[in-house]
Amino acid sequence: MKHRLITIVGWLFLVTSVGLLLYPEIISFIKQKQSDQIAQELEKNTGRRKNDDSLYQKALRYNEKIREDGQKDLKDVWSYQAPPIVLRKEQDTFGYIKIPKMKQKLPLYLGATMENMRKGATIMGQTSLPLGKRDSNCVIAAHRGYQGIPYFRDIEELKIGDLVIIRNPWERLRYKVTKIKVIDPYDTDKILIQKGKDMITLLTCHPYRGHGKYRYLVYCERNHGQKIKKQERTQQSDSSRKTIEEEKWIRYAGIFLLILTGGVWLRKREQGR
Template sequence: MRRKIRIIFAGIVLLAGFLIFSWSDIYHMKVSLDNKKKIEAYQKTYGSTEKKSKETKEDAQKEKEDTVDKNLHVMKNEELYQAMQSYNQKIYENGQADLTDPWAYEAESMDLSEYGVKDGMIAVLFIPKMKVTLPVYLGATKEKMAKGAVMLGETSFPIEGTNSNCVIAAHRGWKGIPMFRDIEALEIGDIMTVQNCEETLTYQVTKLKVIMPDDSEYIMIQPGKNMLTLITCHPYRQHTRRYLVYCELSGKNSKKDSSQAAKEDKEKINASEKVRKLAIKEDGKQIELDTIWRKVVYILMGVISICIVTGYLVRRKREHKKR
């Protein structure tokens, strides 16, 4: 009887330890499923009207109601897109005067509920090289950053046009969720896409840089360009600096003399590669050790579980033979 109690107690302790240790992975799975649903709903909502028209039901009254809803939704999309354009133009003309205030990053640039957006989600970010797809929310509040990426207040919306720089921030790993943890995998020339309420834009990585947290001038709009800038903490688990990935709208770069452009590109690539290699040297080992450590602990838990079950079965077999 005592042996059974010991085995049961050991099993409970092992299960409790497993749940505590794996909580971040469980949380990761939950948030990933939530994000998947949100992204699918967003893409369905802001997909093509042609696709939606094929999904209408046969019932005449229902079809009529659906058509009215669609027309209203299309109007809201167009109004939202125009509001984004106006906002981008406004902050460019005033030189992003409020960007020097750190609290402005958390502020929502506009009231999205007026356009039927209730959760603050304004885009979907997809980075193939990192195997990351994240919802993008407006305003860098703690609550939103716990769910996905965020667009910093007083920066541009990710839409067509020039004189814009959308700055998207995300954690360098959060409770088991990778987010921008592996940002150092990005190199010059890598691509990513951003889907907004009207279109999907493709951006290409053009430069990498590490800055101090209060260096706001490095995330300002660059005249004549349509940019997307990713920003996250650096080094991994220390957060003393910020790692930036500058991107430009694919095919929209300004035309220069080919020889001069080639020279500038080569210098830019060399400088960015130095930044990337130094960053990997600073925290690459820590990320690798975290990954290995978690795998080792899971293996140990598995081995201990097998030993406990095997020991229990062996004892039962011996007791059965004695009888």
Template structure:
């Protein structure tokens, strides 16, 4: 009786756990079903809309968009704009398709009220109505991280060059993603119309669940025929839904097979044929042993995965070790800097918050990125920092080394500013600069000259203290990173004054060793000839970042597989 009760209780707990895993999937399905009904109604209304009604709505939208543009330019009239007059008798304003996320006909509605965003996407009223045309920028908003709906939760996985479509008034408009930005909720001017452009911006909260910032996914209009020819790359193949359903399906199929075998063996054992009973009793015992071995094997595999993830995590705690750099007998490597600096992207708007998964991905392209954008090397012996200096503020640069802040800055002259992302809990990049003391040495080279700086200041500042990045009459080095976790408004600032400079061609071996450069042979412009990130390390880092950034996707299948033989053994007893 006690055993039966425990078995029932265990099965009940397992069913509750499975229901909890399926809740987000079922909730999203029901929400999509409700939206499908709204879309069907919208399509019917579009089908029966007369040309006169359509032209009237287009005219109203154009007047509205012109008024929005004029108002943003500071010369708009104060006459109220009839926003709700556009498609006034319809619930849905339009729909959006994002092929890379397998989103099709996701409706967006008038306004961004709580009630509107709870059922789908919303059109930001102070922005253009998305009918296209010059001097327009429509903003479509949606939630991220909701328990029962996906909506815009996966737009952060998109990449520059991906396509999305706006379907409105029977027209299909194509937009190509050109940039990502993270802004504060108060920075409404960051979605202002850009003169002469036809743009749509997808807006959502970030990071999901914290919602400190707003993620802007900016797209510009391209010809529809050109858009449909572009190759679609799926950005959400390993979504929560895929992981959970695949794991449950595998367990269910295996359960059915083992259960049928068990029932067959039990049926044969129940016969009066003693020879047959002995044979199938042995088979039943072997089946139980196989299930026990399956449990042990899965347990070992799970421990192995976790150990490998720990190994990957330790690899992420340190900067990539890329050895000495050959600058060439005549410092040929320096001659490549000018072109890299000229091509660098120094737009601060592209900087966004990152997580360990982003860092792991960036390390995967470390060699390529450094060879493409590397213009120097920064070494701070007292805190074991040895990272490349990279031109431009791309997020990949900020995750692979110290990124140069301005195009016109020059190492050894006025204020040379370097930045990097901060990874809480890791010791990579510029994380350790908070340990620097006054007088500590910092060495930097542009492959022509070796500069020595002495730390003069180390403090925490607010992100609004922009004077520290301005040009100065004295030669100094400025290092900046975030101070604190995602969403922080504080920055760690380290500044050092220039105390010495020596040309590479005149440097002693000791001075060359300080920045780990050699000048043994002619350089072809390659900073790192061999990839310092091995496949083993990269796989471990990817595994660790997956567990840390989204533990459900990794732990759920392992947990279900581990739980499966326990359930079977409990039922077979």
């Protein structure tokens, strides 16, 4: 009986340990399922006419206002946690963002508050809402990984020409990456609306393990029937790809060694009975 109890405890310890090492993948899977649920809810409303929708009109007025006043209230690239508009009571998000190259689909929350940043991607206040209109730039911020959840961790995988999809409450919008840049945290002029362009800008900390010293920007534009000029990637010296890959392989090596050690130990326990 004692040997059996020790064996059971050993198995429980092994499974728990492996589970903890796989925590990032498990949480990421759960987050993807949540985003899929949001997507399913949005698809139910595909018949809603946006021009007759009060929420759409509110979003349009907000975009026009910040464009006309030159986004004067945007103080720095992480500021303005206040949501751009107030959603309906039954809505928690403004849709989702899908980045195929990064294998990420994240809900879009309004306002870059700490709570929203923990849950997914956020649309920064005093930047445009993604409505597929010219003279707009929706700045979407997310952590460079949070408690094991990737979020925008692998943003350096994006290259010029890659696809980024926005699903707002009314339609799906397709954008292409046109420029990548690293800036200082207070370079607010780098995230402003650019005349005549329909843009989204992805924003996160850089480098990955650098305590947010810089901000990594990925500019994306939507084609309105005209050719979009692709721009060169800004040169940068502090790439995080090696650090991220090392972190992944260390975790996988830990899982392998833990399973191997646990398996050997449990086998010896069985043989020693």
